[in-house]
Amino acid sequence: MELDPILLSRMQFAFVVTFHAIFPVFTIGLASYVALLQGLFVATGNSVWDRLGLFWTKIFAVVFGMGVVSGIVMAFQFGTNWSNFSQFASNFIGPMLSYEVITAFFLEAGFLGVLLFGRHRVSPSVHFFAALMVAIGTFISAFWILATNSWMQTPQGYEIREGVVHVTSWMEAIFSPSFPYRFAHMALAAFLTGGFVVCGVSAWFLLRRRGVEAHKRALSMTMWLLLILAPLQAFVGDEHGLNTLEHQPMKIAAMEGNWETQSNVPLLLFALPDRELQANRVEIGIPNGASLILRHDVDGVVPGLKEIPVEQQQPVWIVFYSFRVMVALGLLMIACAVTGLVLRRGGKLYTQRWFLHVLQVMSISPFLAVTAGWFVTEIGRSPWLVYGVLSYADAVTPSLTGWMVLATLIGYVAVYAVIFCAGVYYLFKVVRQGLGELEDDEEVHDVDRPSRPMSATHVPFDGTTASSRS
Amino acid sequence: MEMYDLSLIWAVILAFSVIMYVLMDGFDLGLGILFPFAPDEDARDVMMNSVAPIWDGNETWLVLGGAGLIAAFPLVYTILLPALYLGVFLMLAGLIFRGVAFEFRFKSKRTRRWWNAAFSGGSFVAAFAQGCVVGAYIQGFETADRVYTGGAFDWLTPFSILTGIGLVVGYTLLGATWLVLKSEGHVREWARGLIPKLLIGVLVVFVIVSLWTPWIDSGVFDRWFNHLQVIWLLPFAALLCAVGIYMATRRHREGLAFLLTLGLFIFTYLGLLVSRWPYVIPPDYTLWDAASAPESQFFILIGVLFVVPIILTYTAWSYWVFRGKVRVGEGYH
Secondary structure, eight states: OOOOHHHHHHHHHHHHHHHHHHHHHHHHHHHHHHHHHHHHHHHHOOHHHHHHHHHHHHHHHHHHHHHHHHHHHHHHHHHHTOHHHHHHHHHHHHHHHHHHHHHHHHHHHTHHHHHHHOTTTSOHHHHHHHHHHHHHHHHHHHHHHHHHHHHHHSOOSEEEETTEEEESOHHHHHTOTTHHHHHHHHHHHHHHHHHHHHHHHHHHHHHTTSSHHHHHHHHHHHHHHHHHHHHHHHHHHHHHHHHHHHHOHHHHHHHHTOOSOBSSOOEEEEEEEETTTTEEEEEEEETTHHHHHHHSSTTOOBOOGGGSOGGGSOOHHHHHHHHHHHHHHHHHHHHHHHHHHHHHHTTOTTTOHHHHHHHHHHTTHHHHHHHHHHHHHHHTTTTEEETTTEEHHHHSOTTOOHHHHHHHHHHHHHHHHHHHHHHHHHHHHHHHHTTGGGGGGOOOOTTOOTTSGGGGOOOOSSSSOGGGOO | OTTSOHHHHHHHHHHHHHHHHHHHHHHHHHHHHHGGGOSSHHHHHHHHHHHTTTHHHHHHHHHHHHHHHHHHOHHHHHHHHHHTHHHHHHHHHHHHHHHHHHHHHHHOSTTHHHHHHHHHHHHHHHHHHHHHHHHHHHHOOOEETTEEOSOTTTTOSHHHHHHHHHHHHHHHHHHHHHHHHHOOHHHHHHHHHHHHHHHHHHHHHHHHHHHHHHHHOHHHHHHHHTSOGGGGHHHHHHHHHHHHHHHHHHTTOHHHHHHHHHHHHHHHHHHHHHHHTTEEETTTEEHHHHOOOHHHHHHHHHHHHHHHHHHHHHHHHHHHHTOSOOOTTOSOO
């Protein structure tokens, strides 16, 4: 079999970015949550907020560290595997990626250090301020990355001279049409991720009757937040979809599994899209549903995949099912938040064991939903790397051969598997140590640095006692 | 904007980033390479603790260099990375293992020897890959129409393997002089004993590479033998540094020995730069050929000029706070 460097490069990029994205999505949400806890501590003076803040800051530190390590590869892949794309778009993406790096440095050099190690060295308000700045900093980082991605989805503010992009308006290029929607959608996704992980961990502690008072507060507060955020995400997601319909209609066609441009399109719940057949082999749907959602009218016309040649059509089934996985998880999240409200009314939020078990499982759901969502938007864009402008085939590094990409793909999978297992294993150790034992672990060591965020936690990697640290 | 040659400004910034990276990550990579040969576990603790507060900040310069490259000289980015494809993978894998091992070694007991192995293995692979990049760069790259057209292993030649070994030995020397400066007792004696041997190794590679380089390319030959003979001062200065390191080590002038090792690296680096200047992708493209659009170079220059002083201040502060010797049983204990 001939190894296809384009397909393998896409797989490699997808693997690295999926693996990496888990961490920043989590840290963005967690940073805001930590800032909220420290803010509550300043406002109320109740030390339980501070203890919760400390606990979640330790977890934040480990996840942040993992994100930094796994992100290094990203910066090189644009050149190793997509050199023609880098060549074509560097006038725009170069400065964007560099500004992201600069933002991260600025964070590390300043506020992260105060957040991780300054708890007893600065006043609570200054500490809160540092937490707030770290939270804002994570959003600024996301801003640059999402601006880059959005430009690749809906490019504008540029012209092509001698085969290379030249930016004509930075404002237009950065704030491209899909950017505001993508940013809002991702910000809420980050909050939901943080929220569901906090709920899951709090539930774990409540089930084991450890640190009950503090974790009750954390659970209560977060369930309120989810009650607002989960439905809001559904609304924002819908708006994002309408924006996609306007700018990338073929992505919508794949998401809906719709082949003919027509009115009265059903909302498919299940289907077997078949590219050979240029139709769905089986489909079960709600009549007129898609037309109603996308055009707010049962007679609304929804674009179909047959508008483009077969070779330009995406692998429809991945887009179709990823979209359904994302939406289903989103609906589950809403159901979970509403169930929480019902139980709270009955006074059983903290004691209903099955619900606490559900919350534990649900803490994985945002990660799956985010991954599925990125699959939709990235695979839905194919065969374009820059939508309508540059195809994968034109973007890939010309000198690459299939075996080179395969070898490094296997290599990256092996490296990341080791790192991921060690990191997640350690994360669970930090979580399990819990709130109470943290007080012994609060001292700051001379060698602890914000540029090594994991040095903020002293939980041993193996063995069981905190004193085994050396 | 047209008043200034932005490409030249960027070339200076990036050349500065590269040498900062080589000097600063150099000694902690060197410690990693020395790691398996340390006399005992106490010595390993001292070695790690001597760089624990600063090593990650050192890698800042690599990331800044990489990001600056795609923003300011995209052609370098889009030819170097495909040309060095497998080498880049090895280097990244090495740096990742090393970074994670650094964190978890301190927190582990039973699994410690695995993290030790990851730390030293990662350091060695990263250093060797970087050295091969230097060799590949001197050789030049096969290109056509602004695209790399060579093969997957063009970067791996007898010459680049030699420069790879050279950088491994060089980093180890840097690590040893650093360790002498930062330690005492048996750890220091061990490190001091290594310096003359490493110095001989560095000099052997240095001389072979210096004699070999002019024959690789006629442009380089011309520069060294027909024009610009003032540049012979650079290898001369590097050799003086080498002699100085030996003398300083014998006389227990630890700080001086370390500084002279930095000097050895700086003069060698400058010698490399003048050999190929102004070609950034030898033998075909100069830094002006490789530049991005002036408006892009300008847009990101603002951010860089803002953040570089902050990084420098922060780095200087870190080194100042952690000056002095690391003792056995101190640091992470």
